[in-house]
Amino acid sequence: MAKIKTCVTLLFLLMSPVASADNWGHWRGPIGNGAASTATPPTEWSSTKNVKWKVEVPGIGSSSPVIWGDQVFVTTAVSQDGGDARSLTTLQFKLLCFDRKDGKLKWQKTAVVAKPHQETHGTNGFASASPCTDGQHVYAHFGSRGLYCYAMNGDLAWKRDDFPKMETRNSFGEGSSPTLEGDLIVVPWDHEGSSALYALDKRTGNTIWKTDRDEPTCWATPLVVEHAGRKQVIMNGQTCARSYDLETGKELWRCAGQTQRPCASPVADKDLVFVTSGHKGSFLGAFRLDGQGDIQGTKSVAWTIDQDTPDIGSPLLSAGRIYFHKAKSGQLSCVDAATGKPFYMASRIPGLDTIYASPVAAGGHVYLTSRNGTTVVIKDANDLQIEATNSLGETVDATPAPVDNQLFIRGEQHLFCIAE
Numbered sequence: 001m002a003k004i005k006t007c008v009t010l011l012f013l014l015m016s017p018v019a020s021a022d023n024w025g026h027w028r029g030p031i032g033n034g035a036a037s038t039a040t041p042p043t044e045w046s047s048t049k050n051v052k053w054k055v056e057v058p059g060i061g062s063s064s065p066v067i068w069g070d071q072v073f074v075t076t077a078v079s080q081d082g083g084d085a086r087s088l089t090t091l092q093f094k095l096l097c098f099d100r101k102d103g104k105l106k107w108q109k110t111a112v113v114a115k116p117h118q119e120t121h122g123t124n125g126f127a128s129a130s131p132c133t134d135g136q137h138v139y140a141h142f143g144s145r146g147l148y149c150y151a152m153n154g155d156l157a158w159k160r161d162d163f164p165k166m167e168t169r170n171s172f173g174e175g176s177s178p179t180l181e182g183d184l185i186v187v188p189w190d191h192e193g194s195s196a197l198y199a200l201d202k203r204t205g206n207t208i209w210k211t212d213r214d215e216p217t218c219w220a221t222p223l224v225v226e227h228a229g230r231k232q233v234i235m236n237g238q239t240c241a242r243s244y245d246l247e248t249g250k251e252l253w254r255c256a257g258q259t260q261r262p263c264a265s266p267v268a269d270k271d272l273v274f275v276t277s278g279h280k281g282s283f284l285g286a287f288r289l290d291g292q293g294d295i296q297g298t299k300s301v302a303w304t305i306d307q308d309t310p311d312i313g314s315p316l317l318s319a320g321r322i323y324f325h326k327a328k329s330g331q332l333s334c335v336d337a338a339t340g341k342p343f344y345m346a347s348r349i350p351g352l353d354t355i356y357a358s359p360v361a362a363g364g365h366v367y368l369t370s371r372n373g374t375t376v377v378i379k380d381a382n383d384l385q386i387e388a389t390n391s392l393g394e395t396v397d398a399t400p401a402p403v404d405n406q407l408f409i410r411g412e413q414h415l416f417c418i419a420e
Contacts, residue, residue, distance in 0.1 A: 027130035053103035061127035120173030143174035303340035362402035
């Protein structure tokens with residue numbers, strides 16, 4: 001009996017750290033849909049109310065924070081000479097790790113010091129890709145400056161700085177984030193040159209496969225889904241939305257219909273995946289995962305929408321509903337994921353203007369964040385119910401991260417931990 005009690009006690013001790021806290025290891029959350037199933041962050045805050053801590057983040061970066069255990073990670077690019085970190089100057093590309101309890105800096109690493117080869121958009125920076133982590137390593141992606149893998153204590157495990165330089169359309173800069181799945185890290189590489197999708201061994205950085213893509217610049221992040229025992233990598237693209245076999249990189253299906261220079265990342269629910277774009281046109285397609293080859297005009301396309309779809313912000317999928325902004329505006333739509341039937345379309349949300357951040361869901365609410373620093377909280381419901389309007393007083397381009405009873409918001413100058 002004593003041995004049984006000892007085993008139970010040890011099991012409880014081993015399980016309790018995991019059970020007491022959730023993680024947000026990817027900029028779109030644990031399943032890539034933007035939803036936190038168990039988080040219950042506050043719905044009301046200000047620059048002083050319900051701010052557990054606030055810490056200055058040096059440099060420029062619009063990458064979103066990721067959280068694992070007691071660590072919060074963000075990336076940034078800091079000017080070497082103190083100048084404008086959005087200009088073509090020598091930059092320090094950094095990964096920062098903050099203590100989740102109090103916001104104190106636990107460690108920082110300069111992955112590389114480099115001068116970008118191409119300009120970026122005035123509202124972008126050179127550290128726009130979000131990091132990702134599996135709790136064993138954290139991966140900082142700086143696009144043409146390389147991909148860097150660190151242990152959780154900041155020790156460099158490996159790096160890949162041998163990718164070809166990206167040439168983005170209109171010199172808008174880079175921003176696609178990598179995706180972790182199993183033993184692989186999937187890295188998108190769409191630009192005006194030779195585009196490709198890479199799968200690397202996350203433990204060594206070695207290339208497992210590389211698939212060429214006939215796509216121009218795209219800022220979307222891959223989504224991995226599973227259907228009939230096979231994992232698929234879903235990737236947006238101007239020419240086509242596509243699915244690839246995760247194990248081999250072989251293209252499984254494709255569908256045309258997207259608009260120019262897509263940015264939004266896919267979301268998925270059950271046997272459907274949803275891909276959207278909204279620049280110089282509108283498209284949202286719901287695709288069945290059993291398709292093969294060119295599925296345009298076939299039953300593998302469950303439904304489509306041709307108006308009011310998002311441009312930069314990705315859609316949110318929560319409780320069978322898809323939420324998305326119209327282009328870069330604060331106008332919000334909500335549709336049934338199974339049918340595409342609208343609950344409401346392009347509804348104006350007071351307080352929101354230009355949108356870069358993607359909506360997130362937690363605790364029965366949806367959090368909508370504008371570049372002006374305002375976050376409007378609505379009910380996660382079929383009808384539009386505004387619960388609260390909050391402001392932090394600085395520009396916010398990054399997507400917030402809800403974890404447990406906290407909400408992490410990365411502003412232009414600061415990282416905030418919102419908690420009661």
